Each structure stands twice: as structure tokens, then as C-alpha cells.
Amino acid sequence: MVITVGLIGNPNVGKTSLFNKLVGARQYVANWPGVTVTRVEGATSYKEQTLHFIDLPGLYTLSATSLDEKVTRDFLLYSPPNVTIVVIDSMSPEQGMYLLLETLELNLNVIAVFNAIDEAKKNSIKFDKSSLESYLRVPIVLTSAHTGEGITELMETILATFRKPNRPKLLDYGPEIESKVAEFEQYFEDKYNKRFLSLKLVEGDKFAMELLKKDVEPTSVLPSNMSDLAIKIAKRRYEYVMNVLNRAMSKSESAITSMEAIDHVFTHKYIGIPIFFALMYLAFNFTFKASEPLVGLIEVGFQKLTDLIGSNSIFTSLISQGIINGVGSVISFIPSIFALFFALGIMEESGYLPRIAFLMDRAMYSLKLTGRSFMTLLLGFGCNVSSVMAARGLTDERERVTTILVSPFVSCSARIPVYLMIIGIAFPNHRAEAFFVMYLLSIALTALSARIINKIVMKGESIPLVMELPRYRFPSLSNVATYMWNRGKHFLQKAGTIILVASVIVWVLIYFPDPTNIENSFAAMIGKGLQFIFAPLGFQWQTVSALIFGSVAKEIIVSSFAQFYGGVGNIVLDPVTASALMVFILGYIPCFATLAAIKSETNSLKYPIISVVYSLSISYILAFLVSIIGRVIV
Amino acid sequence: MKSAAIQLWIMLIASLLVGTCYIFQGDLIFGIIILVFSMVFLLGFREFGKPSYSYRIAHIYVGSILIAITSGYILASFLFSLVNLIIGEEIMDLKISDILLMLLGVYSSYNIYRLRKNAIRPEKKDIE
Secondary structure, three states: OEEEEEEEEOOOOOHHHHHHHHHOOOOOOOOOOOOOOOOEEEEEEEOOEEEEEEEOOOOOOOOOOOHHHHHHHHHHHHOOOOEEEEEEEOOOOHHHHHHHHHHHOOOOOEEEEEEOHHHHHHOOEEEOHHHHHHHHOOOEEEOOOOOOOOHHHHHHHHHHHHHOOOOOOOOOOOHHHHHHHHHHHHHOOOOOOHHHHHHHHHOOOHHHHHOOOOOOOHHHHOOOOHHHHHHHHHHHHHHHHHHHHHHHEEEOOOOOOHHHHHHHHHOOOOOHHHHHHHHHHHHHHHHHHHHHHHHHHHHHHHHHHHHHHOOOOHHHHHHHHHHHHHHHHHHOOHHHHHHHHHHHHHHHHOOOHHHHHHHHHHHHHHOOOOHHHHHHHHHHHOOHHHHHHHHHHOOOHHHHHHHHHHHHHOOOHHHHHHHHHHHHHHOOOOHHHHHHHHHHHHHHHHHHHHHHHHHHOOOOOOOOOOOOOOOOOOOOHHHHHHHHHHHHHHHHHHHHOHHHHHHHHHHHHHHOOOOOOHHHOHHHHHHHHHHHHHHHHOOOHHHHHHHHHOOOOOHHHHHHHHHHHOOHHHOOOOHHHHHHHHHHHHHOOOOHHHHHHHHHHHOOOHHHHHHHHHHHHHHHHHHHHHHHHHHHHO | OOOHHHHHHHHHHHHHHHHHHHHHOOOHHHHHHHHHHHHHHHHHOOOOOOOHHHHHHHHHHHHHHHHHHHHHHHHHHHHHHHHHHOOOOOOOOOOHHHHHHHHHHHHHHHHHHHHHHHHHOOOOOOOO
């Protein structure tokens, strides 16, 4: 027997942490809302029963507007699970309980889980479980996904609820609304939950209007005072929630809490942004200092291996130059990448990064985006595909498409080894500063592009940001390690697949037709043939060829350079050309995976084409400007 | 416990000294970072009105956390550089400003502990 259990709740209440605890999974958990944008499934056995858990994207109300919220609503409506768990944040349960009342209208077997009970304890928040159960008329379980408290009780409650279905009496909204609901029920087919859809219709939900019987015109049945009724429904639910909490929850007040103190300073109107930049600089500096010895160790190891094998025959050349030198030059940057994501993981896991979204909201609004876009774009620092996919959490279509189109300008992990290589060659004494500038440029280019796209392609105004800030928490090592691994693993996977294959192809293009002189190779022919386009930027044929190969995946630029020059240590680049090259790489052409994601998320070929043409043009113009200004100064 | 204003003065002057020391030793950006953090203490004096005491405490608390993080970062960088011994390269050279920052970091950690105990941390109660 398989029991399906759906996990729903507001964003960032710990659904995925709870899911991981229940099924022993390692899904990525972040301390900010909107991480789960699609359903995730996992199963476990308990008392000879198979429990099939489905972790659903977070939402505040079942009147879903964004794509990820619709996933949750449609799942509950069209394929309801045997048991539905509504996860509520114990620290601020009001909105979670509002969603619970809405869910009860769906006539499901519901369990209310008050999660993060350990943090509630620390903050002297006390729940009277029996009062909650008697007022809400559903089983209540107090859990902590962090410590594991209440997990066994939850498993027992799932089995008990499944065996003895508990579908409580619904909330009474008063005669005016109840009569409208009763009247509207006739407009829906019997296969639907009529009461739920009628309530949604009174609330003015577009989805409910779409499900009306074919001969019913929404405009003819909807009352003129519909928005007043919707407000009355929301008010009635909140009144009920507050009454329950007044009776079942107690809180002790203190002068100032740790979170209030931290928030007061980190979101300070004068010092908030400078603190953010200072902490980012520390993170980048840490990346270099922490990883430098390990990078050196790996480089020495690969160099010794290359020398040992030599390159006298075609076979040894393929192994030493094509594979070890080509792939090894990329692999040697792995400690830096993992160190960077470790530092960013701490900032995100602690709950600090969402505050930056809050601080940046005013600036983002002037770009016709919001702080929520900023959070989505932050995912792009790992992989641009992630931010393109996460944009489905944005409610406004114009904002969603704009975010998708500017995502490729966020410096993803694939670009890190390229920057590290170039900075190491051209700016050996100012590496952290140069790296920091590249990230600032990345943010500036993203902002500029958002402005341009909103001016030309996607016209409209932004919906103001309403965002619940997560609590600060001490980052757990396991969560930071998971963050670091999830962001960095793409790099390792690519090293063993696409970079390996590309390195061998580059080696073939270098080795043939004349193994004795690289200037006569196919790679040189390609680079020299197109060099005239890049001549204004000061790029040699090696750079041109590397950029062409790197359009598949940016790391291949490093591999190509290492093979053209016989090792990263032999590359020569002056600071001006290096700067122009980095600026060009920052923007030029999204990788194939990102282009595929843009096409699938926009369901159109137009946007990937716009992305390629725009990114090539803007990066060329900017690199040209850097080259001109740099040569004038130097 | 000393008054919030005296604490703010102590931390402000100490962090300004360390930041200036970094700038004079040629580490301009790191010096600016310490000066940015010292502004947290300076802005603590701008807190007026009824809850000003609590907010001044907030500035001492968060400023101390930032200084502790920065000194922890210097310590971690030094420890990581010990790996250099394996490949025969030099370890990180600790300058006077680094030592001063680490000492200030120790004092900041004590500040954080003391504030959490006396001014910020809520008392614990059992929960059903």
C-alpha cells in the first residue's frame, strides 16, 4: 500500500528540510523563499507502509499567480494526495494558518505541522497543542526539521490520518458570502470541488472563472461588490487565525532580539549597502587566500605528470597535452570555486542575502525589476540555467522574461576559472580586487541590460515587492557543504564530460595537419580567419579560437589557452587586453545549456536569438571601450 | 556593564586605529573595509528617541560581529597558508595590523557574548 503525502506551505517555512528529514534526501535547502519551483518526490517505509512524499513549491494563497504556485494548486485540485501536510512556521504562523484554512476548503485529509519549534523555544514562543487541535479541528504536530524533533510523531499521525480520515467542518463566512457561495456552486461541473471554486470565484480568482460551465459568462454572474466580498473573506480568515493564536500561543517580549539588532544595522539606509560590498570583498579575498595553496599543489601535480609522460608521439601528446594539460588546467581551479561557494553559502544560509534583495529593491525598481528578481539572479552565480529556471517563481510575466534574458550576464561558476586564469596572468598582485571588479561589472551589465530590455522589448511597470524576510540563523556546516556541492558539482561533471571531449577536439585541431608548428594548425587557421573581427579589441588568433571553442562552455577557454601555450604559466597577456577579454567573456553568448533553458522557459525561439545577438553586441561594444580607454590611459 | 555610549566610543576608536594601520601599511582596500565597519559604531551615536538605548546596543552588537568575522577571516587565511609549507612556499606574513585586528576580534567576541547574555538574548522557557 502506498500512501501519497503532499507537503505544502508558505515559502521558506522548511518544507524541503522536512522532506529531506522524512525521506533521507539531500535536496538543496536555502534560507530564502522560492527555492523549490517544481515538485520533488521521494519515498520511505514506515511500519510496513510506503509513504510517497511530494514536496511542492511554496505559496501564500491557493489563488495562485506564478507558475510554481500553479504547480501546487493544480496538484491539490486534480490529483489530491491521501494526506496533505500544511507546514507552518512556528515563529510567524499567521500566514501559514491562513493557507491552512484555505486548504481545508478543498476537503482534504490535512495535518498541520508547526515547524522550527526549536527556534520558537529559543524565542520563548509557547503553543498549546490541544487548543490548536480543538480550534483548527485537524491533527497538529510540532516539529523541527533541524533537530528531528517530532518526526516520528508526524509519521504516526500520517498513518492515523490516512486510516481515519479527518475532514473538518469548514469555516463559516457569514450569510452574505455563504449565500453567494451556495448560488455559485451551480455554475461548476460536479467533477470539481464546488465549494472551493465558488469561494475562489467570490474572491475574483481567474482560474475559477476559467472552470465555469461553458454556457456561463463570468461577467453576468459576478456581483458588482466582488472586491468587498473578497476582502471580507480574507478578513474573516485572518480574524479566525488571530483568535486561535490569542488562545493557543504565548510570546514573551524582550527589549531587542538578536534578529532585530542585526536587521537594524544590515538594512540601515546609510551603511547597509557598504557592509554588503565589504562582506562580498571579504568573500572573494577568502576565495583566493584559502584556495591558493591547494591550487598550487594541483598545478604542480599536473605539471609533473605532463613532464613525466612527455609529448614525443601522437599518443603521449594526446595524453599529456590534450587531456592532462587541457582538463588539468581547468581542474586546478576547483578549490577556488568551492571556496567561493563556501563563502557565498554562509551568507545565504545565514539569511543575509535576502536582506540584500530588500536593500536593492529601490535600485531594482528603477530598472523595472524588483528585489525578487535580484534573488532569482543570485542563483545565476552558480549556474545561469538555475536562474533561468527559477524565474518561473516570478508572478509578473514581463519581469519573468526580463530576468530570463539578463540571467546570462550573471557571472556563473563556468566563468570563474577563466577570470582566475586571466587575472593570475595580468593582475597577479591585485587578484581579489580584479575579481571583485568583475563581479561588480557583472551586476552593472545585468542592470544595464534589464533597463535596455525594458525600454525596447518588454515594456511595462513592476509590481512592488512584498517579501517575507527569513530569520537569521547560524549556518549549519552540512547545509553550507550541500550548497557548495550543489553549486560546484556542475563544474566537476563538466570536467569529466564536455570539457574532456572539447579538450581532445582542441588537441586534434592543434596537432593536425602540422604537429611541429602550431601556427599551421587548424585551430590557428580558424583563429586567424576571424581575427580581423577582433583586431580592434587587440585579440591574438589564440584568443579568438579559444572564444569560439568556449561558446559551448566557458571553461573550454581555459583548456584551449593551456593547450595553445603549452600550459597556463606560459600565457602572456597585457593588462589592457586582459581587461577587454574579461569584459567580452562576461557578456558574450550564453552557453548551449542556458540557451536551451531560455527556449524551454519562454517557449519561443525568438528569445534565445535575442539573447545571442544582444549579448554578442553589448560585450563587443564594452570590450572595445575598455580597450580604447585602457590604451589611452596606459 | 559599561554604558552603551562608552562601548561605542571604545569600539569606534579601536576599529578606526586598526583600519588606519592597514591603510598605512599599504593594504588600502582592507583598511577601507575596517573603516566601513567602524562606521557601524559611529552611526550608533545617531540613534535618538525612546528605544535609542536598544538600537545603540544593536550597533555595538552587529559591529562587533563584523569585526569578529574579519579577524576570523585573517586567522583562517593564516591557517590555510600553512599548507604552503608542503609545496615549499612561504606562509602568510602576519603584520602588526593583522595582530591588532585579531586582538580586537577577541575583544569583539567577548562583547558579543556579554551582550547576548545581558542585553539581547531572550530567557528560555519550556514549551509544550
